[in-house]
Amino acid sequence: MADLGNILANDDQLNEDQLRRYLAGNADASDIHAVEKQMADDDFMNDAVEGLQDFSSNARLEDYVSQLNKKLHQQLEVPKERKKKRAIKNLTWVVVAAIIILLLCIIGAWIIRIQRERESQKKNIITTAFVMQHKSIHG
Structure with missing residues (x-):
């Protein structure tokens, strides 16, 4: 050409x-x-x-x-x-913004997972304490 x-x-x-x-x-x-x-x-x-x-x-x-x-x-x-x-004028800023958004999503998902694990552990502790208390009363 x-x-x-x-x-x-x-x-x-x-x-x-x-x-x-x-x-x-x-x-x-x-x-x-x-x-x-x-x-x-x-x-x-x-x-x-x-x-x-x-x-x-x-x-x-x-x-x-x-x-x-x-x-x-x-x-x-x-x-x-x-x-x-x-054409996108400042493509580098678009890439940086996309990376930041991705990182925020990953961090958010990680925090939610940690919170759910803590809630699950609390429920297990409460359930175990309830079972132990129930055994001591009835047993």
Whole structure:
């Protein structure tokens, strides 16, 4: 995606120079064969070459390509700006806050567990004392 100006960057496809020579009528036999083979294999390439052949002059074609590139860059900038707006500004503070909340939850759960254990021990002591008292009275 680094070279947005060269949409024909695949090694197995045509390069821009081959296509320009073909359109200008200056291509050698191997370039003509490569372009026509690619056109036969790929409908998109066939449509693209036919569309490019309709341009009357090279200057008009260059103007159209520059307009397309400009629009492409504008369309690619819109998602970048949206992404920047959605980004959390101070992510470190969010992480710190989340860690503090987690720690507070863990400490709270630990304190509740200790309180329940103490209540359970108190009940056991009371129950044991009651049983001992009951045995001493009846026994």
